[in-house]
Amino acid sequence: MKNIIRNIKGTNDILPDESLLWIYYENYIRDFFQKYGYKEIRTPIFESTELFLRSIGKDTDIVSKEMYSWVDQGNNNLTLRPELTASVSRSFIQNQLNKKQKSHKFYYIGSSFRRERPQKGRFRQFEQFGIESFGSSFPEQDAEIISMAYLFYKSLDIKNLNLRINTIGSREDRKKYVQSLKEYFNKFEKKLTSISRKRLESNPLRILDTKIDFEIELVRKAPRIIDYISDEDKEHFQTLLNILDNMNIPYVIDNYLVRGLDYYSRTVFEVQSDSLGSQNALCGGGRYDYLIDELGGQKTPAIGFAAGIERLILASELDVNHIENKPDIYIVASSNEAINLSFSLANKLRYKKNFVVIQDTLRRSIKSQMKDANRLQARYCIIIAEEEIKNSTVSIKNMDTGDQKTKLFDEVLDFFK
Structure with missing residues (x-):
């Protein structure tokens, strides 16, 4: 590479x-x-x-x-x-x-x-x-x-x-508590890590945040702030x-x-x-x-x-595959005229029906586009091929059931109620 x-x-x-x-x-x-x-x-x-x-x-x-x-x-x-x-x-x-x-x-x-x-x-x-x-x-x-x-x-x-x-x-309470912490941890100063020794001078409260095992044991026996x-x-x-x-x-x-x-x-x-x-x-x-x-x-x-x-x-145990992300419609178009019709139809479906609509822009075959629709798990395919253009129709296929219906171009929106 x-x-x-x-x-x-x-x-x-x-x-x-x-x-x-x-x-x-x-x-x-x-x-x-x-x-x-x-x-x-x-x-x-x-x-x-x-x-x-x-x-x-x-x-x-x-x-x-x-x-x-x-x-x-x-x-x-x-x-x-x-x-x-x-x-x-x-x-x-x-x-x-x-x-x-x-x-x-x-x-x-x-x-x-x-x-x-x-x-x-x-x-x-x-x-x-x-x-x-x-x-x-x-x-x-x-x-x-x-x-x-x-x-x-x-x-x-x-x-x-x-x-x-x-x-x-x-703050007033913590001043007394901090003084007690200093007195307590001063007894173990030589055992403390370099970071905790610095904190002992600047802010002893921060020692209580330690993730070091032997310091955690010291913390467990330190004065409690609730008493102050x-x-x-x-x-x-x-x-x-x-x-x-x-x-x-x-x-x-x-x-x-x-x-x-x-x-x-x-x-x-x-x-x-x-x-x-x-x-x-x-x-x-x-x-x-x-x-x-x-x-x-x-x-x-x-x-x-x-x-x-x-x-x-x-x-979380949520699997990304459980999040719904299937397109509603995949429009399969097989020619320049079909592509022009598909863009017009796709926008109507998006803005009047609020559908997620996928269009192929790689000019693949009808078979390849149908395969892509299956991969994306589209609910419906709208097929616009030569026969459909000749008759001013589209074929609408339910991808779950396999049922396919022919509708006039102007009837498509009413089909999806």
Whole structure:
């Protein structure tokens, strides 16, 4: 093969057969979230680098190692978005949406970019979907978001679901907790990985995210954040749990779940599936009540979650062959005059009957066109050959039953009632 240009490592071409799955899930996502009154928001795929430095946190892996950033011809520092919450928050502030009404509920579907090691279900360009709610600080808003996340996957019959939930309190609470974590992990500093030693200085909470086995054992014996949070935050968390109990949504309280982004506060959660293996998170989210204020907006409570379509497809057992994609009609034309007639007829069928109509543009024989119609599993074939042209008719064949009828050209639309 010649020296062809290939796709970049960590990116994928989604070919037509596979894209049927993507279209199915994208439509399902939209339908599901719209039932809760959420509206779609779309933001640019690149933003000012400063947005992610201020929102995600300078010491996170995303910012320090994984962002695709550059300086453009106007000397602007730009970054392909590594996630969408920051972009949606920027849009919320810039468009002064808080002045239009007190509560805003959005969903999104869009590409994100991170230069991490490609592996199963994790790529450098990946498709995220999620929801964001601005305006309510009450636990019932947390319950709505978390129940939506869990019930979304439940409705798709994803197996082995596991909802893990925690509260990480306010900033004031976390300051005390962080100090206790430092004191605890300082005892094991020499045993920690180099990454965890850095985190011990910059943000000890991030050590709780470790995937290293011996560090996981240390984490299990570390102080719990629930013992450091205020009575108000404990009450918020308990009210949330009560609502989830009333909805019969199962959950596990994970005292060491903190999530990987610096903007989270109070409630954090993940929906996991054991069917994904070690990388088992389907989606994750939580509250970010300080973020809007930090980005220059008026202080606004907010909560949301983000998920990946790639991981959804991995966890799903849906076979692309089960998605209906059969053309309604395949028009077989055998001459120039037949081709002209076929184009006129095809457009009438598409726009007056809303049919999917396939036409051959390779000038193949009638036999080859019929074979192609079978391959595509067309429901009907409309055949326009010399005999049909002579009599101003067409032959309409039901490809399932084999029945074939002759109709005048002007009777075709009425045949398909």
